[in-house]
Amino acid sequence: MSMETIRQSEPVRLIALLVLALLLATGTAFAADTRKWATPAGDSIHDPESPGTRALQRPAEALSRLPPNSAGNQVDWVKALREGLIAPRTQLEATTRVQTLDRDILMRRTVEMPYVRFPHLAHTEWLDCSNCHEKLFKLKAGTTPVSMLAILQGEYCGRCHGAVAFPLTECNRCHSVPRNAKTTK
Numbered sequence: 001m002s003m004e005t006i007r008q009s010e011p012v013r014l015i016a017l018l019v020l021a022l023l024l025a026t027g028t029a030f031a032a033d034t035r036k037w038a039t040p041a042g043d044s045i046h047d048p049e050s051p052g053t054r055a056l057q058r059p060a061e062a063l064s065r066l067p068p069n070s071a072g073n074q075v076d077w078v079k080a081l082r083e084g085l086i087a088p089r090t091q092l093e094a095t096t097r098v099q100t101l102d103r104d105i106l107m108r109r110t111v112e113m114p115y116v117r118f119p120h121l122a123h124t125e126w127l128d129c130s131n132c133h134e135k136l137f138k139l140k141a142g143t144t145p146v147s148m149l150a151i152l153q154g155e156y157c158g159r160c161h162g163a164v165a166f167p168l169t170e171c172n173r174c175h176s177v178p179r180n181a182k183t184t185k
């Protein structure tokens with residue numbers, strides 16, 4: 001290495017440091033909450049002319065306090081519930097037996113996609129067994145003829161995902177288990 005290149009490396013190092021500082025600075029900017037929600041008058045759902053629309057709470061006011069998620073209405077609802085930030089009523093009828101089930105089902109008919117892990121716990125914290133059994137899903141793993149096409153047409157998981165739960169564009173949230181992973185049920 002000649003003296004010439006050594007002298008030139010000083011400004012190069014300075015630029016590298018500057019770039020690093022810039023990356024760190026923008027990194028922290030990305031970490032901040034950048035979520036945005038439409039106002040009721042601007043969401044193309046409510047009538048912007050109606051005085052009732054103006055009386056509605058702005059989604060940002062309620063939702064910005066809840067843990068973030070990139071898709072749908074930008075809230076991680078499972079986390080919000082577990083962290084006690086929301087406390088929805090568990091039942092409508094006093095006679096309903098509220099029960100949860102902590103059992104994951106591994107669904108392997110995914111061709112080249114990662115396997116799907118269906119978590120009973122996250123679902124039964126919101127839903128009753130009868131919401132799914134046995135109209136949507138049979139009570140024996142691997143026996144319901146689920147397919148992605150049917151899901152995209154609003155059947156099976158698609159009854160809720162894309163309607164009231166996170167959207168179907170979030171492939172990895174369902175297809176979460178690498179095909180080569182050692183898996184337990």
Ligand code: HEC
Pocket residue numbers: 099100101105118120123124127128129130131132133137138139140141142143144145
């Ligand atoms: C959101 C939908 C959903 C809800 C709610 C739900 N399940 Fe399931 N359940 C499934 C799916 C999906 C499967 C797998 C079906 C398949 O692979 O054919 C399954 C399978 C099962 C199985 C078979 C497990 C096995 O290894 O063979 C049992 C037992 C079961 N559920 C019990 C329950 C009970 C009890 C509740 C309520 C506490 C409940 N489920 C609530 C979706 C649900």
Ligand code: HEC
Pocket residue numbers: 106107108109110111112113116145146147148149151157158161167168169170171172173174175
């Ligand atoms: C709400 C959960 C969910 C989401 C989101 C989801 N999938 Fe699936 N996917 C499933 C389930 C369940 C199966 C069926 C697994 C089984 O029966 O063993 C499946 C099956 C598949 C299959 C296998 C072939 C077929 O037609 O069934 C492919 C490929 C696939 N999904 C691709 C995708 C892609 C790409 C995305 C994102 C655009 C996606 N999935 C999003 C749950 C989901």
Ligand code: HEC
Pocket residue numbers: 076077078079116117118119122123126127131132136156157158159160161164165166173174
């Ligand atoms: C009856 C409605 C319903 C059906 C059917 C349903 N889900 Fe869900 N799912 C929910 C709700 C509600 C949540 C919680 C809200 C959210 O995360 O958007 C949820 C959350 C999830 C989560 C996130 C769990 C976590 O820890 O964050 C996964 C993964 C998931 N569902 C996969 C599936 C798969 C796979 C199927 C089909 C085999 C399915 N769901 C069928 C309603 C449903």
